[in-house]
Structure formats: C-alpha cells, structure tokens
Amino acid sequence: METNMSACCSASRNSTAQAQQSDSPDAQIEPRNDAPASNRENMVLLNGGTFLMGTDDQEGFPSDGEGPIREVTLKPFYIDPCAVTNAEFKQFIDQTGYKTEAEAFGWSFVFHLFVSEATARNVKTTVQQTPWWWVVEGADWQHPEGPDSDLAERMDHPVIHVSWNDAMAYCKWAGKRLPTEAEWEFAARGGLTKKRYPWGDELKPGGKHMCNIWQGKFPDKNNKSDGYAGTAPVRAFEPNGFGLYNVSGNVWEWCSDWFSPTYHAKGKRDNPSGPPKGEARSMRGGSYLCHRSYCNRYRVAARSKNTPDSSTGNIGFRCAADVSIT
C-alpha cells in the first residue's frame, strides 16, 4: 500500500507531455501597479524566531521526511490568512491575460466523482496507480470539473488547477512570493508546539469538524460530514492561533522549496529554503481528499510534492512576502 499512500493525493503530468507555451510561463508578467505597498494590510505579520519543525508522530510518514524534529529559526515574514481565491486569481488573469499551464496543456486532473456523465464520455486516461484521478480535457481554473462546469458560487473558494509555475506568476504580479516550507509550517502551527494539527492533537475536538477532509470510504463514498465534498470557501472553519484559515485540508498549498525527503535532516536550520535543485516542488496542508485510512497528510508536519507544471483539482496556494527592512 505504500505506493498508493504516497501518491493518493496528487497526480503528475507525464514528463513527456509538452505544453504549447514559451519556456517560462511568467516571463511576460509585470507586477501590478499597486504592488506591493497596498497589499500588505490584509496579510498576517509573523515575528518568526525559533520553532520545532517536523514530527516523529507515529501517525506520520517517515519516508516523506517529516522528521527529525529540529529547531529552525526564521526571520519575520508576512503570510496570507487564506489561500488565493478564484476572485483574486480572476483579477490577475483579467489584468495580465496570463494563460495557465492547464490551459496550455489543454487538460488537468479531476477527481472522478466530480466529472459529469457527458464529460466522462471523453475521458481517455486515468492514472494507473491512482485511478480516481482522471485526465479531463478542458478542465482548468475556470472549469474545475471540465468544460461543462463553472465557478458560480465558488468565487470565494481557493483557485485550483494551478501549477507551481502559475502560482509563481501570480506572486510576481501580486508583489508577493510563495512561502518556504519552513515558513509554511511555522505559520500553520499557529504558535503551538509539537501539535499534530493547527488547533491541537485531536482531529475533532468535542466532535467538531475543524477542517475540510474526506469522511467515508475513499475513493468512492464521501459522507461530507464536514459539509464539503470538494473545496470549501477559504474562510470556512476556524482560523488557527495566527489567524490563518484552512492550513489543514481544503487544498494542498505550493511552497517555494524543491522537495527532498532527506535534505533538511542535515541542511541549514536558519531560514531554510530547501535543496538547490530537484524535480518536484513541495506542497503542504493536505486536501479535501485526504483521509486517515489512505493519506493522512492533513497533519501540520505532513509533506507532499508535485512537478512544477502539474495541476489538479486539489492544489492551490497562499502567498507570503518579505518584511522590508527600513
């Protein structure tokens, strides 16, 4: 089961696939006129300092490189309280005309239960190891379940079907950047030490749902007892101690680091930013598809990865920014 466990929550584009796009997707992007001065006020300023990163939790996946628990020190930084929404991403697209990689490739990965009968007839490819991921032509951020879907009632949900490269382009426009994995984990912990979740060690304190994950039998029956089968609005559920929403569950969030399961065991502990190169970028937080029986990665120390041009219906991002020294 180990293969399935490590792959259940994401699917990657085959490296042989070629997008009809110039080599650097964000090459044409100019920062918006009002960036960055006007867009810090809605961000959360975190003081950084030294915290305990990683876990040796029995529920964890040591092969993902969740451990060892180590002291990591961070400079102050800003981070968004929420993942980037469809409304915010639309503003970016409207101002720049940027074409996402899902649009350039002409398809993205959609979870099978969301695909309409009409769209399903055109699906030719599923992912062998993870057959619940379907290659849906015409699926992109504006059409999350394929060409016959839209964003109605979901403008306050996180944007999905965005690749790491797309997220970087958005950040460039917004005058922001992606958080490092260390910043993401520091922020997600909300000031707590060595806890499993952003709110503590118990998944449902007092029986209360704290995040958007899978309930039921994965991958065929989602009971939706947390209220959602797919994405939830970015401000659904309670924020953590730092005022961040949905760090656990809802959508995976891209981080700036290259992913390595081992690098950080010896790598630097002072503002670490990951290995100098790699094949996949780190993602954090887990998604609405995560379930304890399969992919228990909505824990705050859990990690995953995907290639920078991959997009799925359960990966989004939130932005961070430097604190300028004056």
Ligand SMILES: [Cu+2]
């Ligand atoms: Cu998962």
